[in-house]
Amino acid sequence: MALSRDEREQFLAEPHIAALAVESGDNGGRAPLTVPIWYQYAPGGDVWIMTGRDSRKGQLIAEAGRFSLMVDRVEPTIRYVSVEGPVIDTVPATREQLVEISARYLPAEKVEGYVDFAWKNHGDQVVVHMRPQRWLSSDLGEV
Template sequence: MALSREEREQFLAEPHVAALSVDAGAKGDRAPLTVPIWYQYTPGGEVWILTGRDSRKAELIAAAQRFTLMVDRLAPSIRYVSVEGPVTAVEPATREQLTELAGRYLPAEKVAGYVDFAWRNHGVQVVVRMRPQRWLGTDIGTL
């Protein structure tokens, strides 16, 4: 069964690990790059991710100026939401943004240690913002 807009937005707002997909080459000689990623989303707002400024993801997103996120779950029913849209901003990441994102996915007692490690060792990070434009969402019910 197709999900309503409200159901899609609420599901995307939950802390799922997303599959990010972005075009890997205009010549058609490569499939899209698809990688797991943490993200942040508030219903009605923009999606944002953190990535290394010099990462392959950042390079491809800059070229394509859009990307797709897909999140899913298997229980209590099989449900997924896919959202695609244009990049609206790329800006230097702050320690507060890294803390917010880590706090979404990690137990509270692990956040500070992770943030300290990532801030020191992952190089310059950027926040990439995307405006959701095209949505798909389905729940096939309890099996």
């Protein structure tokens, strides 16, 4: 059964690891690049991700001008939300954004160490904002 708008937005706002998919141009555009990624979202807003400025993922997103995210839960009740939409902004990442997204996924005591390491070692990062345009969702119930 499809989730209501409030249910799907609340589910997407939870800290799931997303599968990001973007057209890769491989095989005539039929084979997307699909990778796991951290993301940030608040109900009613836009999604944002952080990636390397020169990463393949970042380059493909810039070329395609859009991407998809899919998040799921595999324990009852099993559900998923998939969202796709256009890129509305790409800006240089800030340390504060790295702290924000890291705190979403890591235990509090690990955030500062991870941020210090990532800021020094991951190279130039960008934040890519996507406006959710198409949603798919389902609650598959108890299995």
